[in-house]
Amino acid sequence: MNLANKITIARILLIPLFILFFTEYPLWLTENHRFFGFIQEDGRYIALAVFILASATDKLDGYIARKYNQITNLGKLLDPLADKLLISVALIMMVQSGMVATWIAVVIIAREFVITGLRMVASEQGIALSADKLGKLKMVLQVVAIAAVLLDNYPFQFVTLIQVDEWLMLAAAGLTIYSGIHYLLNNYRLIKLN
Structure with missing residues (x-):
């Protein structure tokens, strides 16, 4: 697997991290576990950083694929899929949060x-x-x-x-x-x- 495809897969793997930090957790969990309390306080900003990082990799993997002639059928499938998943997950979670x-x-x-x-x-x-x-x-x-x-x-x-x-x-x-x-x-x- 070439570098461009690895970057695309990394973008897909950042989506669960975005979900983890964006999610609002119940009070009993945030009060009893420091990690979830931290997420409750600053999670949205970390989710934003993860979202921007994932979005930025879209340009990076395309650039690498073109520059180093690493365009593959797998990349053609995964790249638009990663974009659609990232945007869709973000929107669904934002709708859920109002x-x-x-x-x-x-x-x-x-x-x-x-x-x-x-x-x-x-x-x-x-x-x-x-x-x-x-x-x-x-x-x-x-x-x-x-x-x-x-x-x-x-x-x-x-x-x-x-x-x-x-x-x-x-x-x-x-x-x-x-x-x-x-x-x-x-x-x-x-x-x-x-």
Whole structure:
């Protein structure tokens, strides 16, 4: 297994760590165990650091794969899967904590299922559908929006009363919808749906 694929797998393995630090634990557990008490106090910031680290590895593994000619079928499968898992888990947990509206998570996750389904159909027909620039921009905006929500609008709260984190999340949802429609329209005609 090459370095690029190892980095992608590391990104997937960071997801349970994100879950561990993001989860809110019951009072009896946080009062009786120092580790869980620590998580209750500072876990969200550690979860944010894990999320940013995992997101940053997306660019790193792609760069290494291209520069050192380490592009493999396993990497083509795992890289987008890792991205979808990371974003989906973060959104689901944020919905559970009341930080993000359910419809936003549903829209973003549903788009990923639809595009993944289209790619699977195309793959069965020997057609490789790669991500476009809008899809990459969408991913960046989703990461920025999730990070802003995890920071609870910090540091924007010091300079404006506008909930910048909420607007970023709305923009991410809007771009997700737009990029999904754009991707479908551009690639649908390439596929025979029999």
